[in-house]
Amino acid sequence: MAGRTLTAQFAKEARALAPVCLAGLATIAAASLLGARWTSGLELPAFFVGVAALGAWSIGQEYSQRTLSSLLAQPVRRERIFAVKLAALAAMLLALAAFEVTVLGRTRERSEYRLTLVAVPLLWSAGVGPWLTMVARSAVGGAVFTVTLPALLMILIEWLGPSKFDHTTEADTGRLALIWGASAAWCAAGTVFGWRRFMRLEAIDGGGVDLRLPAWLVVRASEQRGVTRRHPYGLLVKKELRLQQITFAVAAVSAIGTSFVASRASAEIADAARVVTLIDVPLVAMLIGALASAEERRLGTLESQLLVPIAAWKQWTVKAGVAVALAIALAFGLPALVGAMSAHVGFRAGLATFAHPTMLTAIVMLTIGSLYVSSACASGLWALLVSAPLVLGTFPALISPIMSAVSAWLYRSVLSRGYRGLGLTPHDRTLLVDAVYWGLIAATTCLLLGLGLRNHRTVDRAARRMILQGILLAASVVTATILLSAAVVLIR
Amino acid sequence: MAAEQPVIAIDRLVRRYGRTDAVNGLDLRVRAGRCYGFFGRNGAGKTTTIKCLLNLLRPTSGRVAVFGLDPARHEVDVKARLAYVPDAVAFYPWMTVRETLDYFASFRARWNEQTERALVDRFRLDVRQKTSALSKGQRTQLALVAAICPEPELLVLDEPTSGLDPIVRREFIQTVIGAYQEGDPGRRTVFVSTHLISEFEGLIDEFTIIEGGRSVMTLDADTARERYQKIFARFSRDDEPVDLAGARLLRRRGRELEIVVNGNATDVMDRLKAQSPEMLTSEALTLEEIFVATLQPGLAEA
Numbered sequence: 021m022a023g024r025t026l027t028a029q030f031a032k033e034a035r036a037l038a039p040v041c042l043a044g045l046a047t048i049a050a051a052s053l054l055g056a057r058w059t060s061g062l063e064l065p066a067f068f069v070g071v072a073a074l075g076a077w078s079i080g081q082e083y084s085q086r087t088l089s090s091l092l093a094q095p096v097r098r099e100r101i102f103a104v105k106l107a108a109l110a111a112m113l114l115a116l117a118a119f120e121v122t123v124l125g126r127t128r129e130r131s132e133y134r135l136t137l138v139a140v141p142l143l144w145s146a147g148v149g150p151w152l153t154m155v156a157r158s159a160v161g162g163a164v165f166t167v168t169l170p171a172l173l174m175i176l177i178e179w180l181g182p183s184k185f186d187h188t189t190e191a192d193t194g195r196l197a198l199i200w201g202a203s204a205a206w207c208a209a210g211t212v213f214g215w216r217r218f219m220r221l222e223a224i225d226g227g228g229v230d231l232r233l234p235a236w237l238v239v240r241a242s243e244q245r246g247v248t249r250r251h252p253y254g255l256l257v258k259k260e261l262r263l264q265q266i267t268f269a270v271a272a273v274s275a276i277g278t279s280f281v282a283s284r285a286s287a288e289i290a291d292a293a294r295v296v297t298l299i300d301v302p303l304v305a306m307l308i309g310a311l312a313s314a315e316e317r318r319l320g321t322l323e324s325q326l327l328v329p330i331a332a333w334k335q336w337t338v339k340a341g342v343a344v345a346l347a348i349a350l351a352f353g354l355p356a357l358v359g360a361m362s363a364h365v366g367f368r369a370g371l372a373t374f375a376h377p378t379m380l381t382a383i384v385m386l387t388i389g390s391l392y393v394s395s396a397c398a399s400g401l402w403a404l405l406v407s408a409p410l411v412l413g414t415f416p417a418l419i420s421p422i423m424s425a426v427s428a429w430l431y432r433s434v435l436s437r438g439y440r441g442l443g444l445t446p447h448d449r450t451l452l453v454d455a456v457y458w459g460l461i462a463a464t465t466c467l468l469l470g471l472g473l474r475n476h477r478t479v480d481r482a483a484r485r486m487i488l489q490g491i492l493l494a495a496s497v498v499t500a501t502i503l504l505s506a507a508v509v510l511i512r
Numbered sequence: 513m514a515a516e517q518p519v520i521a522i523d524r525l526v527r528r529y530g531r532t533d534a535v536n537g538l539d540l541r542v543r544a545g546r547c548y549g550f551f552g553r554n555g556a557g558k559t560t561t562i563k564c565l566l567n568l569l570r571p572t573s574g575r576v577a578v579f580g581l582d583p584a585r586h587e588v589d590v591k592a593r594l595a596y597v598p599d600a601v602a603f604y605p606w607m608t609v610r611e612t613l614d615y616f617a618s619f620r621a622r623w624n625e626q627t628e629r630a631l632v633d634r635f636r637l638d639v640r641q642k643t644s645a646l647s648k649g650q651r652t653q654l655a656l657v658a659a660i661c662p663e664p665e666l667l668v669l670d671e672p673t674s675g676l677d678p679i680v681r682r683e684f685i686q687t688v689i690g691a692y693q694e695g696d697p698g699r700r701t702v703f704v705s706t707h708l709i710s711e712f713e714g715l716i717d718e719f720t721i722i723e724g725g726r727s728v729m730t731l732d733a734d735t736a737r738e739r740y741q742k743i744f745a746r747f748s749r750d751d752e753p754v755d756l757a758g759a760r761l762l763r764r765r766g767r768e769l770e771i772v773v774n775g776n777a778t779d780v781m782d783r784l785k786a787q788s789p790e791m792l793t794s795e796a797l798t799l800e801e802i803f804v805a806t807l808q809p810g811l812a813e814a
Contacts, residue, residue, distance in 0.1 A: 040682055136575075247628065252618050259604065319602055319605065320600060321602050322594075323568055324602070327568075327591055327594075328619040329591040329592035330588065330619060337669060442615055478568060479563060479568045480529070
């Protein structure tokens with residue numbers, strides 16, 4: 021009887037974690053195996069996000085699906101419930117780690133770091149992820165802090181190592197030892213706190229984001245009896261900003277950490293801070309989009325919000341506008357500001373590479389892509405997990421091979437047969453190619469936002485509609501890529 | 513709106529989820545100023561119908577009109593004239609009760625502050641409390657305040673009393689809904705989907721019973737009570753043979769007999785009278801009893 025219960029309990033946990041694990045595998049595969057140059061190196065951040073999401077989802081699923089009460093009411097000791105959760109989590113983490121080791125084996129030469137890079141995130145996830153999720157009472161909050169806080173710890177260690185011991189082999193060894201020691205301590209503390217918290221866990225599910233400003237920072241809520249009317253669009257903007265409070269927290273922690281370290285930086289620290297920024301920029305951009313629509317659905321406020329007498333498309337426009345503006349501010353402006361304020365030339369120069377129109381376009385497209393995914397997801401964490409492989413995989417799986425194939429075909433069948441171009445000046449050719457490029461970007465943006473609105477305004481998330489939209493989007497990306505390739509080759 | 517224009521008009525509404533027909537050819541008309549009951553068992557298609565009305569779901573086929581307008585094409589015109597209380601109420605957790613009311617008031621052309629004060633006091637809501645700290649019943653109360661204060665022409669309630677305690681429930685139904693309609697009689701319409709039919713007994717003017725996504729009965733409440741009668745008879749002998757054609761047997765115990773008739777009470781009473789019962793009485797069925805008599809398969813035709 022007990023064995024059967026245990027098996028059922030483990031199966032339930034494994035079934036709940038399996039889709040997250042698969043999303044993590046898909047993200048790593050998209051980032052590494054498809055071989056695009058711009059995504060190489062992102063398989064590690066993808067692995068970090070995957071393991072953090074697994075750690076957070078272990079408990080976070082109960083909050084997101086509002087099953088916490090029924091879980092805790094089971095006639096099973098809490099110790100066993102938590103132990104089974106951790107066992108299922110460990111199994112999934114090991115599966116993800118095995119895949120990552122295979123990928124690292126293909127792409128990394130510095131084998132001495134492999135164990136650290138793979139094992140340490142597992143410690144964070146298993147030890148700290150469930151605890152942070154219970155503290156935040158939100159899966160997405162648990163996941164992002166499981167990534168962000170250890171990343172800052174790593175930077176701190178990078179700062180401590182060379183500044184105390186200089187950049188020597190001994191310092192490297194010491195740094196690794198420090199990373200292991202700090203991670204083990206962090207993991208042990210997280211496990212103890214997580215265990216204690218679960219034993220005393222109260223069934224307050226669906227409580228939403230539990231991050232609060234200190235009381236002295238909060239403008240006191242009006243205690244007056246009468247109603248205070250404000251401008252509806254101002255309220256919509258304010259509401260959108262409040263939905264993003266986890267993003268603000270992540271961006272603030274990251275910016276404070278990197279600027280603090282960078283102000284005392286050596287070359288190695290600048291590198292580490294730049295790596296964190298490289299993780300942080302796409303994470304923040306995707307997080308903003310992922311939270312924007314799906315969190316309204318998770319909170320259960322979508323229906324009442326849609327029924328306020330403002331057209332749904334106007335509400336959606338405000339939502340998309342706030343998301344894009346916030347992404348530009350936090351994922352583009354903030355790193356640029358931190359870089360500009362840094363005393364370290366290398367760090368400043370490193371971050372200057374981010375301040376480029378292409379990066380701005382990429383950030384906006386990442387946000388809009390994840391906003392579209394968010395419109396079809398039931399929670400922000402799911403939207404983040406689905407966005408990552410989709411966005412990272414679209415370029416290497418679709419755009420890059422199609423561009424190569426179309427260009428090669430055009431060279432072979434048009435240019436090699438005496439094609440003389442359109443007779444434009446170089447300046448006009450550049451303008452025309454730019455116009456095609458921006459036109460296609462605008463069309464893709466409009467399509468994503470239009471489909472997103474269609475998903476957002478209905479409470480039904482029908483599989484058939486999502487499949488049709490997937491086909492339409494894939495066809496659009498293929499068409500746009502063919503047009504762009506043709507424009508680049510023929511307008512020359 | 514033309515005088516004859518129904519507030520809600522549903523024609524052959526079909527809504528499918530995959531291969532499941534949640535609503536399957538529903539027709540419905542709700543006239544202005546009525547309190548309309550929409551009754552059905554779990555999974556009968558009530559919430560899906562309401563969501564189609566509110567443009568939260570698109571019909572697979574059929575036509576839905578609110579105030580004579582297509583809620584998808586005239587979205588804002590429709591939304592500005594109605595308010596909705598869902599079965600699962602949720603608010604932004606960071607807002608207090610006061611901020612939530614301010615938030616919803618800011619989107620509305622009208623907001624009756626007197627009503628707001630009266631309801632907040634009656635429900636004993638603390639305006640400084642965060643909505644995340646409210647109980648399920650208190651959240652429903654807040655949703656009701658937010659729905660009634662804009663004085664909409666149409667109030668759509670989906671299981672509005674499921675989280676309320678009996679005192680508040682009675683007060684809400686009799687006082688709040690009653691007062692809301694009396695505020696502008698003939699113009700304010702209530703469309704209520706509920707399982708707690710008995711709670712709305714005195715308020716319902718007309719109702720539809722829905723089963724398997726189809727309407728199985730639409731009746732004026734008074735007509736229904738006239739047609740559906742419960743007849744109680746007591747005979748002098750245990751084994752008195754009785755002709756129960758056209759009646760539904762509810763209970764037979766010894767000399768006593770309880771039956772339900774639908775529209776043929778006089779005929780059945782005459783036949784029973786012919787057998788000289790010791791006692792013969794009849795009374796109107798409540799709406800809940802009509803609902804049960806219509807849908808409960810265990811009640812075989814006698």
